[in-house]
Amino acid sequence: MADKKSSPRPARAPRQRKSSAASRRGFVATSVATATVLGGALARSQVVTPSPLFPVLKHPDSPMPIALGDLTAIVDPLLNEQIPRWVDPIIFPAWLPPMSVGKLPAKYTSAVGNVHHGVAPEWFNHPSDWDRFPVQYYELHQMAGSYPFLPSSMRIPRTNFWGYVGRLANGTYLPGGLPPSFRFRIGQPALVRVVNDLPEEMSLHMHGGHWPAHSDGHPNFLVLPGRARDYYFPNIVPRVQGGNQVGSAFDYTESVSNMWYHDHAIHLTAAHVQRGCGGGYAPTLDDLEIGLIRSGVLPGIRGVSDVGPEYRNPYDLPLVIRDDIFDVRGQLLYDSDGHNGYLGNVARVNGLAYPYMNVEARKYRFRVLAASNARIWRLRLSDNSSFLRLGKDAWLFPKPQETQSFLAGPATRADIVIDFSKYRPGTVIYLENILPQEDPRGPDNKLEDVNGTVVSGTPAYRHRILKFVVGPRNTRFPDASVNLNSSLRPHTPIPASAVTARRTFSFERKNGMWAINGQFYDAGLANAIMRVDAVEEWVLKNGGGGWWHPIHIHLESHVQVANLQTGQPIPYHDSFKSDTTMLGPGSEIVIRLKLRTFPGPFVFHCHNVEHEDMDMMFQVDPRPTVTANRAPHQWFP
Numbered sequence: 110m111a112d113k114k115s116s117p118r119p120a121r122a123p124r125q126r127k128s129s130a131a132s133r134r135g136f137v138a139t140s141v142a143t144a145t146v147l148g149g150a151l152a153r154s155q156v157v158t159p160s161p162l163f164p165v166l167k168h169p170d171s172p173m174p175i176a177l178g179d180l181t182a183i184v185d186p187l188l189n190e191q192i193p194r195w196v197d198p199i200i201f202p203a204w205l206p207p208m209s210v211g212k213l214p215a216k217y218t219s220a221v222g223n224v225h226h227g228v229a230p231e232w233f234n235h236p237s238d239w240d241r242f243p244v245q246y247y248e249l250h251q252m253a254g255s256y257p258f259l260p261s262s263m264r265i266p267r268t269n270f271w272g273y274v275g276r277l278a279n280g281t282y283l284p285g286g287l288p289p290s291f292r293f294r295i296g297q298p299a300l301v302r303v304v305n306d307l308p309e310e311m312s313l314h315m316h317g318g319h320w321p322a323h324s325d326g327h328p329n330f331l332v333l334p335g336r337a338r339d340y341y342f343p344n345i346v347p348r349v350q351g352g353n354q355v356g357s358a359f360d361y362t363e364s365v366s367n368m369w370y371h372d373h374a375i376h377l378t379a380a381h382v383q384r385g386c387g388g389g390y391a392p393t394l395d396d397l398e399i400g401l402i403r404s405g406v407l408p409g410i411r412g413v414s415d416v417g418p419e420y421r422n423p424y425d426l427p428l429v430i431r432d433d434i435f436d437v438r439g440q441l442l443y444d445s446d447g448h449n450g451y452l453g454n455v456a457r458v459n460g461l462a463y464p465y466m467n468v469e470a471r472k473y474r475f476r477v478l479a480a481s482n483a484r485i486w487r488l489r490l491s492d493n494s495s496f497l498r499l500g501k502d503a504w505l506f507p508k509p510q511e512t513q514s515f516l517a518g519p520a521t522r523a524d525i526v527i528d529f530s531k532y533r534p535g536t537v538i539y540l541e542n543i544l545p546q547e548d549p550r551g552p553d554n555k556l557e558d559v560n561g562t563v564v565s566g567t568p569a570y571r572h573r574i575l576k577f578v579v580g581p582r583n584t585r586f587p588d589a590s591v592n593l594n595s596s597l598r599p600h601t602p603i604p605a606s607a608v609t610a611r612r613t614f615s616f617e618r619k620n621g622m623w624a625i626n627g628q629f630y631d632a633g634l635a636n637a638i639m640r641v642d643a644v645e646e647w648v649l650k651n652g653g654g655g656w657w658h659p660i661h662i663h664l665e666s667h668v669q670v671a672n673l674q675t676g677q678p679i680p681y682h683d684s685f686k687s688d689t690t691m692l693g694p695g696s697e698i699v700i701r702l703k704l705r706t707f708p709g710p711f712v713f714h715c716h717n718v719e720h721e722d723m724d725m726m727f728q729v730d731p732r733p734t735v736t737a738n739r740a741p742h743q744w745f746p
């Protein structure tokens with residue numbers, strides 16, 4: 110631990126930047142706010158006694174351990190036009206195999222729960238029908254590394270980052286610059302031992318999941334430096350009737366397809382996500398979705414793209430999109446913009462700036478994740494052709510939607526299928542963003558004007574982020590059959606008659622910070638208390654100022670049922686299950702949700718992570734019995 114403890118130098122005032130280019134562009138290298146955040150966190154971390162169980166580790170892709178937070182040498186940012194395009198092929202996250210299945214890994218140093226932060230009580234006490242398949246055991250480390258994220262032709266130093274590294278059964282670590290990809294199966298529990306090899310407190314949120322409160326990445330249920338927490342992911346769906354009675358039917362309309370993971374540490378989420386602790390990808394399969402792949406409806410290789418250790422699906426791939434600022438040394442720069450939101454000037458797809466991808470002339474499924482801190486994207490193909498959208502956030506739609514574009518704010522997922530078979534080999538197509546945004550407040554549009562499926566005319570703003578080069582199709586594997594008539598995941602609406610309470614949450618600016626109903630986040634206060642299994646209707650209201658707020662609710666999916674601002678029907682792609690609902694200026698959207706299975710506390714918050722950190726976040730606390738106590742009814746430090 111000695112090298113790690115001594116390496117982060119105390120933050121000091123940044124040097125005056127030499128060039129005026131940076132300030133002209135408006136994405137300034139650093140700020141007092143940044144220095145305060147980093148300095149405070151480092152100071153706190155120094156009093157933590159590291160556990161002897163988990164010595165600091167060297168990232169497998171790094172020449173040496175690296176400490177970030179070095180603000181002693183501030184240099185100019187790279188301008189967007191200094192980044193060459195389409196130099197390197199796209200990379201994809203490596204799939205992390207479990208260290209063992211059904212038995213404790215030989216390389217675990219202690220039994221489940223026998224780590225500093227323990228394990229969820231549900232690990233020891235849950236209904237027997239949760240476990241259809243044996244437990245998959247993993248170990249995930251949060252550590253510093255470096256990787257060549259900028260185009261190789263720039264001959265620039267590798268970019269330092271903080272990220273996630275998976276451990277393998279033999280005790281070695283999975284190399285690579287991207288967070289490894291978990292692949293979960295509904296009915297198969299996972300136990301992920303998360304070890305913090307970084308000098309700040311961390312919290313891991315598996316976004317889109319239905320988890321015990323201990324394992325949900327609550328911002329105060331941390332993994333302290335040198336410590337570990339056993340995250341228990343039961344990978345179950347809630348029951349149709351609620352409750353936890355063995356044999357009571359599961360609600361498979363709630364099965365998730367697209368989860369992702371990122372940091373959620375109190376007041377540090379934005380800085381951690383920007384350094385690389387975000388954008389981890391966790392596709393999840395249930396019997397229905399496995400059936401769609403096996404029968405050739407969804408892209409895959411029959412007999413191979415199935416569950417099991419050999420799983421491989423070259424036609425079903427993640428595209429994790431974010432925007433960042435790099436300096437002329439190739440290092441990430443961070444500016445929270447006074448906690449308004451970090452906007453980058455360089456688009457990255459799966460970590461790389463402006464990569465290209467060779468595709469076959471066939472259908473590809475892309476699970477697109479907007480993993481930006483604050484940027485809102487509207488993505489389309491450069492020829493404005495239509496493609497299919499299969500789902501939003503974690504869930505598949507009942508049937509695909511034909512679309513020419515989709516809106517994706519922070520944390521939004523769009524599950525899409527692009528059919529490249531209509532192009533001749535050699536054709537070049539780009540994925541491009543057509544939504545300009547210069548201000549963290551949001552785009553200069555109404556939400557309704559940019560959330561449509563049709564793009565008419567030529568957009569004034571076109572930022573190409575990924576180049577597709579179409580090649581011939583490998584005829585060994587048949588193309589997928591998915592089309593507008595394909596049945597995907599059934600959806601059962603929540604009837605108005607089931608609603609037992611209605612609440613209004615207004616997301617607003619207050620004293621230069623971010624509040625809900627006039628209150629800042631308070632870990633000691635449960636802001637919404639109800640019985641487990643309650644069905645509620647919430648009005649999510651934009652409190653004004655032209656700000657956009659993507660609102661993320663933990664624990665359960667929610668469904669948009671009315672738009673009180675426009676009175677218009679909810680568009681198809683927002684009509685089913687979501688975990689994040691976008692509020693544009695003036696938005697007032699009614700959602701319904703059932704809060705099943707797990708007692709709280711859970712959080713809900715704006716997913717502009719700078720807003721979340723300061724302090725637009727509330728706690729929802731479903732309880733076995735409603736009590737008058739306003740403090741969260743359980744707590745897991």
Ligand SMILES: [Cu+2]
Nearest residue numbers: 658715717720
């Ligand atoms: Cu916000």
